[in-house]
Amino acid sequence: MNWKPVLATMKPYKPGRSIEDVQKEYNLGEIVKLASNENPYGCAPSVRRLLESPQLEYEMYPDTSSPSLKTMLAKSLGVQEKCVILGNGSDDLITIISRSLLNGDTNTIMPSPSFPQYAHNARIEGAEVREIPLVEGQHDLERFLKEIDSATAVIWLCNPNNPTGDLIPSYKIKKFLETVPKHILTVLDEAYFEYITDDSYENPVNWLSEYPNLIILRTFSKAYGLASFRIGYGIASSEVISELNKVRNPFNTGSLSLLVAETALEDQSFIEKCRAENHKQRLRFYEFAKEHSLKVNVSEANFVLLEVPMDADEATDELMQKGFIVRSGNLLGTPNRIRVTIGTEEQNNGFFTALESIITNRG
Ligand SMILES: *Cc1c(COP(=O)(O)O)cnc(C)c1O
Numbered sequence: 001m002n003w004k005p006v007l008a009t010m011k012p013y014k015p016g017r018s019i020e021d022v023q024k025e026y027n028l029g030e031i032v033k034l035a036s037n038e039n040p041y042g043c044a045p046s047v048r049r050l051l052e053s054p055q056l057e058y059e060m061y062p063d064t065s066s067p068s069l070k071t072m073l074a075k076s077l078g079v080q081e082k083c084v085i086l087g088n089g090s091d092d093l094i095t096i097i098s099r100s101l102l103n104g105d106t107n108t109i110m111p112s113p114s115f116p117q118y119a120h121n122a123r124i125e126g127a128e129v130r131e132i133p134l135v136e137g138q139h140d141l142e143r144f145l146k147e148i149d150s151a152t153a154v155i156w157l158c159n160p161n162n163p164t165g166d167l168i169p170s171y172k173i174k175k176f177l178e179t180v181p182k183h184i185l186t187v188l189d190e191a192y193f194e195y196i197t198d199d200s201y202e203n204p205v206n207w208l209s210e211y212p213n214l215i216i217l218r219t220f221s222k223a224y225g226l227a228s229f230r231i232g233y234g235i236a237s238s239e240v241i242s243e244l245n246k247v248r249n250p251f252n253t254g255s256l257s258l259l260v261a262e263t264a265l266e267d268q269s270f271i272e273k274c275r276a277e278n279h280k281q282r283l284r285f286y287e288f289a290k291e292h293s294l295k296v297n298v299s300e301a302n303f304v305l306l307e308v309p310m311d312a313d314e315a316t317d318e319l320m321q322k323g324f325i326v327r328s329g330n331l332l333g334t335p336n337r338i339r340v341t342i343g344t345e346e347q348n349n350g351f352f353t354a355l356e357s358i359i360t361n362r363g
Pocket residue numbers: 037088089090091092115158161162189191218219220221222227230231232
């Protein structure tokens with residue numbers, strides 16, 4: 001078959017190892033997975049109750065335009081419903097944006113390291129990928145601007161950035177948007193938005209009227225604890241949304257997932273609790289790093305990128321043997337670092353003990 005030539009250079013996405021898989025290999029009892037930035041507190045109790053007896057007609061296709069979740073989101077965000085698009089996770093929206101705007105005649109600019117799906121989708125569409133290295137964890141927005149030319153179609157910003165956790169200061173994003181030509185779509189991926197505690201953060205939803213070429217991506221996968229339901233959303237001008245809707249698959253979000261997201265959205269106290277506890281636990285990672293003279297990025301997300309005094313793959317392996325699954329920085333473009341999802345207090349205690357013993361055994 002005549003596959004797109006670029007596929008020869010690609011591999012299918014490799015997820016972090018599953019709990020069952022690691023349990024079997026190392027014959028371990030309890031495993032703590034701190035690898036995929038999932039919410040260690042699960043989801044809102046109201047969602048659990050809903051799932052005991054959801055009232056749905058499973059033989060029916062989901063409502064294509066998903067009115068109630070969109071209505072609820074629009075209301076809570078203070079935007080019009082036609083400014084919201086739903087995706088099968090925000091991954092789906094990244095694909096929709098790429099299919100809508102990228103082809104072999106275009107280029108796209110993004111930070112590196114960052115979320116791999118931006119580059120992955122761009123390459124499938126044949127676009128030239130311009131990756132701008134982070135400078136001390138920060139997006140180098142000056143360099144982004146220098147890379148823009150007449151073929152630039154999409155710019156990706158990840159805020160807070162995965163895998164570093166750093167936040168781009170809001171004033172810098174605003175200044176950047178002032179300068180980016182209006183025919184280029186700027187994507188602001190805020191998958192970890194709910195975890196931000198920095199006081200200087202300004203909600204970019206309030207900027208949409210000024211920047212018709214901005215789209216903000218958010219998700220129910222992280223703080224809402226609903227990764228398995230695959231619901232993400234985009235917020236932008238109605239012009240942007242109506243174009244993207246032409247590319248969106250008609251039934252890209254399932255009925256049960258929509259119902260679950262609606263229920264979850266109503267419990268903002270759960271999100272607030274998760275944000276507060278995550279912040280408290282995040283500070284403990286900084287303390288641990290300081291005690292052991294390890295570098296760590298200042299994170300506004302629910303993970304930290306922590307230095308380890310050995311090869312990151314080795315550290316990841318040894319942690320796994322002790323029952324903790326984390327992500328090696330070698331895979332993420334950050335050698336000598338591991339990306340650790342911030343767990344519950346108890347999980348973090350266990351993680352600190354495990355990493356401490358690995359470090360000590362090395363002497
Ligand atoms: C997890 C993540 C996503 C994808 O989330 P889904 O909504 O589950 O597809 C998008 N962007 C970033 C930066 C992420 O970390």
